Amino acid sequence: MTRRPAPPLPPPKARRHLRETAALTQTQLASRVGVTPGTVRAWESGRTTPRGRKREAYAKLLKTLADEETARRTTRPPHAHPESTPETAPAPNSGSESDPARKPLPPEPGPAPESGPESGPKSTLEPAPEPEPGPEPVPEARPAPVALTPAQAFDALYEFGAPALVRQTYLLTGRREQAREAVERAFQTAWEHWPEVARDRDPVGWVRATAYEYALSPWQRLRPRHRHPEPPPADPGDRTLLNTLLRLPPRHRRTLVLYDGVGLDLPETAAETEASTPTAANRLLRAREAVAGRLPALADPQVLHRRLAELASNERLGAARPHAVRGDGERRARFWTRAAIAFTAALIGTTALTVRTAPTHYEPPVSPGQAVRGVPPRVAQGSLSDEELELRHKLRDQLQHGPERLSPRLE
Known part of the structure; x- marks a missing residue:
């Protein structure tokens, strides 16, 4: 039995263009294919590729959208044929509609530019007074994209992804300040590695992975702030759900939040948690069993997804301004740079003194x-x-004469 080849798919940018041309949102297209909006977003960004029946349904839908776009383009009047413009078309009362072959009539002595078909050749030499109605195709009508500075692009990414990331990180930690700090530190790290983040297919996913790693770091337990618990949610149901999440192992909790909270599919969840797909599926099943064991009403994944969204949205979790985050990151980078320079200078000086x-x-x-x-x-x-003292005094007081001097004598 031979396997049927997979249907071809257009490039990711073409997929998104077809959806936008058909005026469909990612949620609408996801409902037609039978997947989540996050899966459609991953398909259009190129991070994942559909397989199996989902690929066939997605390829069939894209082909239908492409055919509709081609039909719309062909039904529009072409620009290169001036005889099809409203200015050169024959009037309804000219009688030209009765002649299907549109044969040219002999010239008449009296000009009739507004109703006679013989006015066509003359009108072809005159410019059209008005442009042809109807918008141009989307790729041709789009203006050239304005290049953003790195700071503007970072601010746009921060304003787009920071509020949702703070709420998601709150589900992992149960602490408001720790969630806000983790997201800010993740964006500061992204600003330090901005060329890499700007070229990434999913910048929000890059920042989300960094924020989750910082929030779930074991070193957070050693901080003095971790010893003082924060006030729990006011709603008893939210408080019970949050306590249930915090009782899960960190890896299971992260997998549950990514799959049922954020809406990623299983391969994306496995890739972000740095695990294999079977391992991620096992963690997800164990996390769901633990949550359903304490809260039986959340056994349905759809209900669990809705409750996680409500729990994250009920808390007022604000984020700092993007310029403040960039400024803190730059100051921290300058501090560590100067500290590294000072340490290097001290090491060089000590080495020189030793030498x-x-x-x-x-x-x-x-x-x-x-x-x-x-x-x-x-x-x-x-x-x-x-005796020795007496001899010493005697030697000092008395003049000691040496031997007599011998003088030579003649004999």
């Missing part, structure tokens, strides 16, 4: 002294006896 004061040749150490046997130890000078 300057270190000996240039080997000097063997002086061996410790050893006692020589058979030689009496040297005795220090002690006090003098009476």
